[in-house]
Amino acid sequence: MxxxxxxxxxxxxxxxxxxxxxxxxxxxxxxxxxxxxxxxxxxxxxxxxxxxxxxxxxxxxxxxxxxxxxxxxxxxxxxxxxxxxxxxxxxxxxxxxxxxxxxxxxxxxxxxxxxxxxxxxxxxxxxxxxxxxxxxxxxxxxxxxxxxxxxxxxxxxxxxxxxxxxxxxxxxxxxxVRQYFIDEMLAQPNIEEKAQITIGFTGFIHPWHGMDKAIEAIAEHKELPLKLVCIGDGAILPQLKAQAEELGIADKVEFKGLVSREKVLNFVKDFDIALQPDVTSYASPLKMFEYMAVGALIIAPRTPNIEEILSDNTALFFEKGNQQAFKETLTEAITHYTKHIAKRSAVKQSVVDKRFxxxxxxxxxxxxxxxxxxxx
Incomplete structure (x- = not known):
């Protein structure tokens, strides 16, 4: 029952x-x-x-x-x-x-x-x-x-x-995550360098997440083939859209709003870099395991609950609550993307190894x- x-x-x-x-x-x-x-x-x-x-x-x-x-x-x-x-x-x-x-x-x-x-x-x-x-x-x-x-x-x-x-x-x-989703992702070809790097986020966007810092990081590297895709809602979406316009990167930022569960997973499949800007100290974030299954390079706060799931071999960490550190870590990910491809393969395999x-x-x-x- x-x-x-x-x-x-x-x-x-x-x-x-x-x-x-x-x-x-x-x-x-x-x-x-x-x-x-x-x-x-x-x-x-x-x-x-x-x-x-x-x-x-x-x-x-x-x-x-x-x-x-x-x-x-x-x-x-x-x-x-x-x-x-x-x-x-x-x-x-x-x-x-x-x-x-x-x-x-x-x-x-x-x-x-x-x-x-x-x-x-x-x-x-x-x-x-x-x-x-x-x-x-x-x-x-x-x-x-x-x-x-x-x-x-x-x-x-x-x-x-x-x-x-x-x-x-x-x-x-x-x-x-679902077994069939993991099986589908594991059957994909080995992770390789792509022409465009997709940075993704799913969930409700709160002001303290520091997504404005993510937009700043992308704007500071306009020469790179970057795209930010945000799935979900949030009261600050109008401000973030205006910021992207003001910084001249509106074409590099997409806000998809609320979408169905299946569509979320379809978007996540395209994430090369995935953002976990903040986390409650005791949570086991659902989005984290989906990011892992697709082999995204995850940027997450270094907190005890997240370190139960990820390690330095499978993710890039920053100090929780430090939005500048979040921006610097994202900047590291987008400017030295190929250097961290091994983390992507490792995090994908860890879903199976840790039975998530x-x-x-x-x-x-x-x-x-x-x-x-x-x-x-």
Whole structure:
């Protein structure tokens, strides 16, 4: 049984879709207890009514409603468990959502909890959290109540350990890419020097990403055959477009906006240099594994969570938060591009060597589920 609370079609949706598709491919039966996601919605769409409600209500009231909603979810889970008799419950963690733990304990079904962020900290920092102490108790209860926790990085695992979960109940599983996409990329000819170097970025463009510095770097080397392709949205897009015009490189910069999931991958295939301008300290960025699979020269901040994925043999690093260092590293990449081709081949192979593959993740989940069933 797969339980989540995602109603938006975004990166969270991608994670759910990729893992569940991998489980289905391997012949496992899935039953979902989750909100209905509009399959026809554009990628990047929000959660509709829920998002509007969250913006309209005071934080404290919205948080109480979240917890109350968990009571309804508990009933749905109980009914589904009685009907389908699942071997394992797999849940994507969300705040104020202890229903999965309560239902699992009541019906003696093992619960595997996928954790993508310490949501008390994240929401406190970015959107505000009124009942922080209470929320922390609920988060700790949910994490410690699961039979196995799957944080997406070891940095995030430290948060889980701090909540009181023993190492024996923690398994770090990074995000990944599809097996067939990796196979397709590995079947491509060896990486060679190209007439035009495509620099790529996917995701929401925030001011602190320093994409203006990337445009500056390209403008300072107009003589080189460069093109910057940005996939995604962002409030600062008009300013970036104006900057490219002002610097005389509008023809070298393309903003594709929000596109479908499949189109994103098609664009990424053409990336020679890929940008990861910033990263949350505990994240396992989905885009990173796609950059790796196509053998792009990745420019990323040197942070512990990224160094779980990349190394000096597979990427170019810069100091996190230092936009000038980001620009200098990109400049190194575009002016000495051929010198770093070995990193591109190495990063492509590392996806396979480190098993950053959704199908491999699914296998690990099943192994964990079988082990937990043996102890029930």
């Amino acid at each position: 797969y339980h989540h609370r995602i109603a938006s079609k975004d990166g969270q949706y991608v994670h759910v879709e990729e893992l569940t598709n991998a489980l289905l491919e391997q012949g496992h039966e899935l039953h979902f207890v989750a909100p209905q996601v509009n399959e026809n919605a554009e990628f990047g769409g929000d959660g509709g009514f829920v998002s509007k409600l969250k913006k309209a209500l005071p934080h404290a009231l919205y948080e109480i409603i979240e917890l109350a909603y968990s009571m309804w979810v508990f009933i749905k889970l109980a009914v589904a468990i009685i009907k389908f008799k699942p071997d394992v419950i797999y849940e994507r963690y969300n705040l104020y959502q202890p229903a999965g733990v309560l239902a699992a304990k009541l019906f003696n079904v093992p619960l595997i909890l996928e954790i993508n962020a310490p949501l008390v900290e994240e929401r406190s920092r970015y959107s505000g959290l009124a009942l922080k102490s209470f929320a922390q108790k609920i988060e700790n209860f949910t994490w410690t109540g699961a039979d196995c926790c799957l944080p997406v990085t070891n940095v995030l695992a430290d948060y889980v350990r701090a909540a009181g979960v023993p190492d024996s109940k923690i398994e770090v599983i990074h995000n990944g 593959v959704w199908q491999e993740n699914a296998k690990r989940v099943i192994i964990l589920g079988k082990e937990l069933r043996c102890y029930q």
